[in-house]
Structures are given as C-alpha cells and as structure tokens.
Amino acid sequence: MKPELISIVVPCYNEQEALPLYYKAFDALRRKMQAAYPVEFELILVDDGSRDDTLKIAAGLAGQDGDVKYLSFSRNFGKEAGILAGLQHAHGDYVAMMDADLQDPPELLEQMYQMLQNPDLDCVATRRATRKGEPPLRSWFARMFYKLINKISDTEIVDGARDYRLMKRRMVDSILELQEVNRFSKGIFSWVGYRTEWLSYDNIERAAGQTKWSFWGLMLYALDGIVAFSTAPLSVAMVFGLLFALVAMVMILVIIVKTLVFGDPVAGYPSMMCVIFLVAGVQMFCIGIIGQYLAKAYLETKRRPSYFVRQGNAEKYHRE
Numbered sequence: 001m002k003p004e005l006i007s008i009v010v011p012c013y014n015e016q017e018a019l020p021l022y023y024k025a026f027d028a029l030r031r032k033m034q035a036a037y038p039v040e041f042e043l044i045l046v047d048d049g050s051r052d053d054t055l056k057i058a059a060g061l062a063g064q065d066g067d068v069k070y071l072s073f074s075r076n077f078g079k080e081a082g083i084l085a086g087l088q089h090a091h092g093d094y095v096a097m098m099d100a101d102l103q104d105p106p107e108l109l110e111q112m113y114q115m116l117q118n119p120d121l122d123c124v125a126t127r128r129a130t131r132k133g134e135p136p137l138r139s140w141f142a143r144m145f146y147k148l149i150n151k152i153s154d155t156e157i158v159d160g161a162r163d164y165r166l167m168k169r170r171m172v173d174s175i176l177e178l179q180e181v182n183r184f185s186k187g188i189f190s191w192v193g194y195r196t197e198w199l200s201y202d203n204i205e206r207a208a209g210q211t212k213w214s215f216w217g218l219m220l221y222a223l224d225g226i227v228a229f230s231t232a233p234l235s236v237a238m239v240f241g242l243l244f245a246l247v248a249m250v251m252i253l254v255i256i257v258k259t260l261v262f263g264d265p266v267a268g269y270p271s272m273m274c275v276i277f278l279v280a281g282v283q284m285f286c287i288g289i290i291g292q293y294l295a296k297a298y299l300e301t302k303r304r305p306s307y308f309v310r311q312g313n314a315e316k317y318h319r320e
C-alpha cells in the first residue's frame with residue numbers, strides 16, 4: 001500500500017526562538033507516527049516576511065531534512081496569507097495547520113489522524129477549553145465577539161476555536177476554491193461544511209518568543225470577521241430609520257394635541273439640539289457601517305494576490 005502523506009503547514013513570523021523547538025517536536029512526532037502507521041510527512045514552513053533569523057533557520061532545516069519545505073514572503077502579509085500559501089503548497093492526503101510556538105501541541109496530531117480513519121469524518125479541529133492565562137478584558141471581548149457573530153451570521157464560528165486542525169484532501173480542495181482576497185479562516189473552515197469533530201485542550205503558553213497580536217489588532221480582526229461573514233450590520237440603518245419614524249409620528253400627535261389644548265409657547269431649544277445630535281450620530285454610524293462593506297468590496301475588486309513568494313523550495317499543488 002502506498003503510504004499516506006500528511007502535510008503540516010506552519011506559518012512563522014519572527015519565530016527564531018520557537019522554530020528550532022518546533023522542529024524538534026515535529027521530528028519526535030514523525031518518528032513516533034511512522035513507527036505506528038504507513039505515513040509520510042511534509043512540513044511546510046511559511047516565513048511571513050520575518051525580520052529575524054526565521055528564514056535562515058527554515059532554509060537550514062529544509063537543506064538538512066528532505067521532508068521540510070519552506071516558502072518566504074516578500075514582506076509580512078499576515079497569518080491568513082500564510083495559511084493560504086501553506087494550503088496551496090501542500091500535497092498531502094491530509095493537511096494540518098499548526099502554530100510554530102507549540103501552543104498547538106504536535107502530539108495531538110496522532111489522535112487526530114486516528115480519528116480521521118473513520119470515513120465519516122473529514123476534519124478534526126481543536127478549541128481551547130479555557131482562556132486561562134489571558135488578560136480578562138481580552139477574554140471578555142472575545143466572548144462577546146463570538147456571541148455577536150454567531151447571532152448575526154449563518155456560518156457557525158466556534159468560540160475558542162484555534163486554527164490547529166487536520167483535514168482530508170477533499171476539504172482542503174474546497175477551501176482553495178474560495179477565491180476571496182480578504183480571508184477569515186475561522187469562517188471559511190466552517191463555511192465549506194464537511195464533518196468536523198472537535199477536540200478541546202487547555203490553553204498552553206507560548207514555548208518562546210512573543211505573541212504577534214495586540215489588543216487593537218484583534219479588534220480589527222474581529223471586525224473583518226463580522227464584515228466577511230455577515231451582512232446583518234447593513235440592516236442597522238433600516239431598523240433605526242423605522243424606529244425613529246415611529247417615534248416622530250408619536251411626537252407629532254402629542255404636539256398637535258398639546259398645541260390645541262395649551263396653545264403654542266416657544267420652548268425646547270436644548271431638546272432640539274439633543275435630537276439633532278442623536279439623529280446625526282445614528283446616521284453617521286450607519287454610513288460608517290456601509291463604508292466598512294464598501295471598503296471590503298473595493299479591496300476585493302482589485303484582485304490583488306494575497307502574497308508574493310520571494311524565496312523557497314516548496315512547489316505549488318495542482319489538482320489532477
């Protein structure tokens with residue numbers, strides 16, 4: 001029987017401290033799994049325009065280990081681009097996505113592979129059971145984000161889902177068929193469907209180096225997710241419009257009756273200012289929402305490539 005190929009995609013941005021540790025863990029996993037199953041491995045390191053020695057380390061590993069491939073971007077294009085590039089260059093019957101910082105325990109891959117022997121399953125994904133070790137404010141915002149997006153989007157976005165997962169070829173092919181430039185993977189993985197089973201594990205601290213996410217960066221990422229997977233905010237203007245029209249109708253009636261009964265003394269400058277500010281504020285808010293979608297549509301129509309490869313030995317995968 002022909003051995004099955006497992007591709008592991010690892011996006012790396014400034015991971016010079018973590019990458020050697022990651023490679024050690026990968027090597028141990030490879031040895032362990034190859035002793036138990038007829039499998040081969042392909043490790044695809046995607047250097048996302050790192051400013052440290054990540055590229056040197058990745059190229060070095062690729063030179064000494066035939067199972068290691070690498071790609072290096074012309075600049076930092078973001079993790080989403082790294083994931084996309086990895087998937088496009090993965091040749092495996094199974095493709096896994098993993099962070100370089102060992103927050104996604106490589107040992108779990110064996111269990112995922114075992115689970116995928118079940119023909120009814122297409123993917124095993126992971127989620128964090130807890131948000132331990134994270135700043136409380138960040139956890140709170142994250143929880144609110146998942147609540148909100150699941151309410152306003154048809155695509156289910158699992159709370160605490162990590163990008164760490166193992167997928168069968170057919171699911172990867174489907175993901176690659178999505179042509180959008182603004183990619184929000186958490187949504188895309190869910191949107192393509194297929195049968196996914198979830199594993200949870202406790203939050204693990206980074207093995208080395210530092211997180212690339214600032215609080216503000218996460219906020220913008222959350223906004224991207226909402227704009228990419230829901231159009232519900234666009235209806236906000238309609239709801240406000242209807243609401244204000246109703247209130248205005250009631251106010252008109254009240255004023256007519258009041259004028260008839262008590263006459264018409266001039267008053268109400270402060271309340272008028274309040275109303276003007278309120279209505280103007282709501283209008284601006286709604287225009288802002290429309291602007292967000294317009295901006296995304298604008299960027300999408302440019303059809304800019306998600307990344308440029310400057311250097312590397314990984315080959316693009318072409319479907320037969």
Ligand code: UDP
Pocket residue numbers: 010011012013014015048076077078079082098099100101103210211212213
């Ligand atoms: N990463 C990347 N490009 C970026 C930012 C991050 O490829 O612009 C990679 C990073 O090297 C790591 C993974 O994405 O392998 C997750 O990043 P990080 O650990 O900083 O995120 P966190 O685990 O804190 O959510």
Ligand code: MG
Pocket residue numbers: 099101103206211
């Ligand atoms: Mg991490």
